[in-house]
Amino acid sequence: MPVRVYVMDPDCASQRDRYRIEPSAASMEDPERYTREILRPLYEATKDLPDFGIYLYNFPVSFAIEEVDDVCRVMFYGHGKRGTDGPILTFGEGTDYHAYFADQIRWLERLAAPEGTPEPWKSKGIQVHPYQGQ
Numbered sequence: 001m002p003v004r005v006y007v008m009d010p011d012c013a014s015q016r017d018r019y020r021i022e023p024s025a026a027s028m029e030d031p032e033r034y035t036r037e038i039l040r041p042l043y044e045a046t047k048d049l050p051d052f053g054i055y056l057y058n059f060p061v062s063f064a065i066e067e068v069d070d071v072c073r074v075m076f077y078g079h080g081k082r083g084t085d086g087p088i089l090t091f092g093e094g095t096d097y098h099a100y101f102a103d104q105i106r107w108l109e110r111l112a113a114p115e116g117t118p119e120p121w122k123s124k125g126i127q128v129h130p131y132q133g134q
Contacts, residue, residue: 002051005042006108006128010034012058021079043133054131055112065101072101 008015010031039054046052064083066073070093076086091097111117111128 002053003049004053004055004109004112006055006057006112007039007131008061009056009058009127010039014058014060017060018077023080023082039131040133043131047133055108055128056131057108057111057126057128059126065105067102067105070098072098072105074101 008018015031043054046054062077064075064077066075072091074089074091075083076089077083078086089097091101108128111121111126112130116122117126117128
């Protein structure tokens with residue numbers, strides 16, 4: 001089963017802005033620390049798995065989405081809250097909510113396609129690219 005993980009690039013301006021509104025206990029604040037303690041170990045643990053990919057994006061988001069089989073789990077990012085403090089909403093296939101959130105993931109997949117970011121997103125500086133363990 002293919003697994004794709006999309007995470008905000010720790011060095012992008014949107015991530016620095018996200019750190020500003022997180023409580024200090026939740027914020028990694030330092031991009032090097034996040035890369036060293038989270039991103040690089042995840043990459044090392046999964047780099048030899050043929051169906052596992054880690055992708056970085058460079059734009060702000062309001063929620064996290066997990067899609068497993070026919071269910072989307074959505075976690076909202078609140079101001080002054082840890083990501084784990086928010087509610088987790090679950091939407092099954094066949095609902096408008098599931099269609100909306102699944103389409104958000106399909107959008108990320110299109111942006112991460114090997115041929116590169118399509119327009120109009122490319123002209124806006126939007127990037128989604130594979131993480132290579134740097």
